[in-house]
Amino acid sequence: MNETADAAENLSEDLVGPVIRAGDLADAVIDAVAEDNPHSEVTVVDRGDYVRIHTERECRLTKTSLEKHLGRDFDLALLEAEMPAFKGRMRSKWDEMVWFYSN
Numbered sequence: 001m002n003e004t005a006d007a008a009e010n011l012s013e014d015l016v017g018p019v020i021r022a023g024d025l026a027d028a029v030i031d032a033v034a035e036d037n038p039h040s041e042v043t044v045v046d047r048g049d050y051v052r053i054h055t056e057r058e059c060r061l062t063k064t065s066l067e068k069h070l071g072r073d074f075d076l077a078l079l080e081a082e083m084p085a086f087k088g089r090m091r092s093k094w095d096e097m098v099w100f101y102s103n
Contacts, residue, residue, distance in 0.1 A: 015043060016088025016099040017059035018079070019052050025070065025082055026051050032065040054087060056101075063095040 017033065020026040033053055034042045040055035053059070063076045076097060088099040 012056065014056050014101050015054035016057065016101050017052070017054035017086065018061070018083045018097075018099065019050055019085040019087070020079075021050050021082045021084070022046070022048065025079075026053075028066055028070040029053060029061065029079075031069040033059060033061055035065045035069070036060045036062050050084065052087070058101070059088070059099040061097045 018029065020029050030042065030044055030051070030053055033055065037055045037058075037060055040059075043052075043054045045052040045054075061076075061079075063074065066076065066079075067074050076092070076094065079097065086099055089102050090097065090099050092098070
């Protein structure tokens with residue numbers, strides 16, 4: 001996992017994923033994204049009150065892995081309330097969110 005505060009200005013156009021308010025949920029999302037995208041490098045940019053979580057071209061987050069890392073049940077639809085922004089396009093289902101690159 002690549003973590004750097006200076007990387008935000010240099011993020012590749014192909015990187016996609018959520019921007020989450022900092023805290024326990026963001027930490028769980030980081031771990032879940034790493035688990036759900038095993039063949040992608042996860043880039044995390046910590047901005048203090050929020051974190052940018054990105055992978056290249058597609059970033060997948062499943063309800064199963066998020067609940068595992070959060071340690072409790074979680075309605076994935078509620079993630080949007082903690083996600084003030086995201087990079088790329090997004091599609092969601094009750095059990096999965098996917099951010100993807102589309103030109």
